[in-house]
Amino acid sequence: MDTLTHTRRELITGMSALGLMVSASASSDPTPTAAPAAAAPAPAFRGAHAPQPLPFDPTKLHGLSEKLLVSHHDNNYVAAIKNLNRLEQELAQVSKDTPAFVVGGLRQSELLYRNSMTFHEAYFGNLGGEGKPSGAIAKALAAAYGSMDIWELHFRSTAASLGGGSGWVILGYELAAGELRTSSGINHTQSMATSLPLLAMDMYEHAYAIDYGAAAAKYIDAFFQNIQWDVVNRRFEQAEKLARLLRA
Ligand SMILES: [Fe+2]
Numbered sequence: 385m386d387t388l389t390h391t392r393r394e395l396i397t398g399m400s401a402l403g404l405m406v407s408a409s410a411s412s413d414p415t416p417t418a419a420p421a422a423a424a425p426a427p428a429f430r431g432a433h434a435p436q437p438l439p440f441d442p443t444k445l446h447g448l449s450e451k452l453l454v455s456h457h458d459n460n461y462v463a464a465i466k467n468l469n470r471l472e473q474e475l476a477q478v479s480k481d482t483p484a485f486v487v488g489g490l491r492q493s494e495l496l497y498r499n500s501m502t503f504h505e506a507y508f509g510n511l512g513g514e515g516k517p518s519g520a521i522a523k524a525l526a527a528a529y530g531s532m533d534i535w536e537l538h539f540r541s542t543a544a545s546l547g548g549g550s551g552w553v554i555l556g557y558e559l560a561a562g563e564l565r566t567s568s569g570i571n572h573t574q575s576m577a578t579s580l581p582l583l584a585m586d587m588y589e590h591a592y593a594i595d596y597g598a599a600a601a602k603y604i605d606a607f608f609q610n611i612q613w614d615v616v617n618r619r620f621e622q623a624e625k626l627a628r629l630l631r632a
Pocket of ligand 1: 591
């Protein structure tokens with residue numbers, strides 16, 4: 385938390401509690417005034433994230449049903465955003481007297497729900513395509529891994545390693561090195577710190593159990609049939625621009 389912001393908030397809260405803000409106003413203006421409106425929460429405590437709608441028609445994907453996709457979006461993704469919003473508002477209550485274990489728990493949960501929001505938006509955003517790799521990202525993956533097939537084998541086998549468990553598989557652009565890398569995490573908080581997600585794959589069971597039960601391999605095939613590579617290419621282009629700026 386920003387110390388200055390925190391200190392200012394405590395000062396305002398303290399002044400308000402003591403009636404100092406009201407009396408200061410009254411002393412400078414003798415005419416009766418309405419009570420001051422409550423200050424808007426600072427951005428860190430606003431809790432106003434809004435869920436994005438599915439960016440594709442959920443009846444049109446290959447091998448992933450409308451029931452699965454809508455359940456995933458409405459139950460898991462939207463719940464993460466509701467929890468993130470509630471958490472940010474809860475963080476506004478933290479004071480110097482709040483026990484460290486309470487602050488630590490809130491911080492862990494904030495990271496979990498924020499990354500869940502980010503990865504789910506990346507995931508839904510990179511579905512709805514025809515699964516045909518093209519453009520600069522295909523060339524860059526072939527250069528980074530030896531061939532596109534080798535990259536796909538690594539991405540698929542990483543996904544399979546999470547089948548029956550849970551987690552994320554991410555093709556990321558590692559900004560510090562300017563390189564493409566595949567990584568995985570068994571929860572929302574384990575990702576490369578300076579990596580931008582280019583292609584996100586949800587391996588939590590809620591992403592496939594409605595359609596495939598425990599048969600994760602069938603879901604991996606369906607995922608690859610629906611990758612929207614145009615979106616991955618746009619993200620790759622943006623990541624390269626950002627990396628060039630950082631290295632300039
Ligand atoms: Fe999910």
